[in-house]
Amino acid sequence: MSRLVQELNRLPGIGPKSAQRLAYYIIRLPDEEAYALADAVTSVKQNIVFCEECQNLTDASPCQVCSDPRRDRTIICVVEDPLDVLAMERTRTFRGLYHVLHGVISPINGVGPDQLKLRELFSRLNQPDIAEMVVATNPTLEGEATAMYIRRHQGRDDLKVTHLARGLPVGGSLEYTDETTLTRAFQGRQEI
Amino acid sequence: MAPPRTYRCEAIILSYTPLGEADLLVTMFTRDQGKVRAVGKGARRSTSKLVGHLEPLTLMRMSMAHGRNMDIISQGEVVQSFSKLKEDLTGITKGLYLAELVNGFGAEDSANPELYRLMIETLLAIETDPESDMPLRFFEFHLLQVSGLMPELYHCVECRAELEPDAHRFSPNVGGTLCLDCNPEDAHLRLLSLRALKVLRLLDRSDIAAACKLSLDDSLAAELKSLLSTTVSYWLGKEIRSNSFLERLNNESLPEVYI
Numbered sequence: 439m440s441r442l443v444q445e446l447n448r449l450p451g452i453g454p455k456s457a458q459r460l461a462y463y464i465i466r467l468p469d470e471e472a473y474a475l476a477d478a479v480t481s482v483k484q485n486i487v488f489c490e491e492c493q494n495l496t497d498a499s500p501c502q503v504c505s506d507p508r509r510d511r512t513i514i515c516v517v518e519d520p521l522d523v524l525a526m527e528r529t530r531t532f533r534g535l536y537h538v539l540h541g542v543i544s545p546i547n548g549v550g551p552d553q554l555k556l557r558e559l560f561s562r563l564n565q566p567d568i569a570e571m572v573v574a575t576n577p578t579l580e581g582e583a584t585a586m587y588i589r590r591h592q593g594r595d596d597l598k599v600t601h602l603a604r605g606l607p608v609g610g611s612l613e614y615t616d617e618t619t620l621t622r623a624f625q626g627r628q629e630i
Numbered sequence: 631m632a633p634p635r636t637y638r639c640e641a642i643i644l645s646y647t648p649l650g651e652a653d654l655l656v657t658m659f660t661r662d663q664g665k666v667r668a669v670g671k672g673a674r675r676s677t678s679k680l681v682g683h684l685e686p687l688t689l690m691r692m693s694m695a696h697g698r699n700m701d702i703i704s705q706g707e708v709v710q711s712f713s714k715l716k717e718d719l720t721g722i723t724k725g726l727y728l729a730e731l732v733n734g735f736g737a738e739d740s741a742n743p744e745l746y747r748l749m750i751e752t753l754l755a756i757e758t759d760p761e762s763d764m765p766l767r768f769f770e771f772h773l774l775q776v777s778g779l780m781p782e783l784y785h786c787v788e789c790r791a792e793l794e795p796d797a798h799r800f801s802p803n804v805g806g807t808l809c810l811d812c813n814p815e816d817a818h819l820r821l822l823s824l825r826a827l828k829v830l831r832l833l834d835r836s837d838i839a840a841a842c843k844l845s846l847d848d849s850l851a852a853e854l855k856s857l858l859s860t861t862v863s864y865w866l867g868k869e870i871r872s873n874s875f876l877e878r879l880n881n882e883s884l885p886e887v888y889i
Contacts, residue, residue: 451650545726545872546645546686546733579685579722586719590882607676614679618711 721760744776770858782806
């Protein structure tokens with residue numbers, strides 16, 4: 439029991455009290471549901487691998503997106519995490535390929551370029567059919583630093599490098615918007 | 631009478647970590663209370679009134695509420711965003727280096743307005759000239775000073791003799807400079823050139839604007855950088871993590887392009 443509490447306590451956002459509550463919940467589960475949970479954890483660790491192309495997590499490499507012949511192979515969208523791929527896919531707007539960095543450069547936490555999937559990205563960019571790279575890191579200080587690093591090191595003069603637009607969120611408010619976002623929104627204004 | 635539940639403060643954001651579903655645990659350095667850790671409720675949601683305000687290296691004026699475990703950021707207004715500094719990779723990395731040092735040296739619930747002022751004026755100096763390393767040297771030196779760890783630069787720390795205009799030894803472990811006659815057993819002992827000693831004394835006497843006008847040759851700049859960052863790291867008791875990425879950028883020295 440205490441081992442289960444200890445293991446659950448390691449999960450992000452789970453404190454000791456929540457870990458105890460979850461442990462009691464698991465104990466009260468019917469046998470088949472508890473074993474299904476254990477099996478899901480085991481199989482995800484056994485079967486999930488990095489896609490050899492985009493470095494996303496997948497159960498078969500290359501992943502579903504990279505092996506889809508209908509995707510536009512001239513454009514790569516670089517994101518921080520696998521969850522960002524899901525968010526982009528929900529928009530059904532982007533039809534190109536992805537590259538997942540699995541983090542951002544974070545000097546203060548000791549995360550440098552070598553800890554990210556940057557070598558794999560720069561190697562992919564050697565393919566001449568890639569015409570555009572959209573750097574879709576989060577608009578945070580570390581996300582911007584990573585975007586600048588990628589721009590600096592991508593090594594191709596003929597590659598179009600873009601990033602996502604900065605500006606006001608839908609449902610946001612001008613009054614509460616910080617000056618950097620408002621400046622960027624103003625710079626990126628569009629004709630209506 | 632019960633103490634007020636809310637208070638106002640001015641602070642520089644040092645770092646944050648995600649907390650729960652959409653909150654941020656923010657570490658900031660305030661003018662009046664030193665280092666404070668507080669929660670930005672819902673700050674990761676794109677429509678939150680705090681989104682964009684809590685990025686590291688932002689000077690904020692905030693309303694806070696006392697919480698049971700940690701204070702809650704209820705409102706925030708940007709005073710200075712250092713936006714020019716944030717358009718440059720070297721500038722960002724230098725700013726984060728300062729944030730790491732202030733996080734390490736700043737104490738919770740203990741005001742250090744000199745350190746607060748030092749961080750702001752150094753960020754402004756980096757913003758003016760991101761390529762110059764002098765703002766960092768000035769910051770490191772005065773960080774020691776405002777933390778009560780100022781190295782002795784005028785007398786030998788062992789025999790107390792006034793230092794002659796000559797090369798000397800230096801060790802953070804014994805508290806500063808030693809004459810060449812004194813040679814205690816100390817793993818941190820290193821040679822200190824006369825030129826480097828003169829620059830340290832100048833840093834002691836001058837303000838940041840004057841210090842940034844100094845132009846050092848490569849060997850003197852390297853000696854000062856090594857001496858000051860080693861001393862700061864010694865007192866911090868651990869490696870300064872952002873230093874390795876800063877070194878890497880310095881070695882590359884490629885032209886900066888912002889996208």
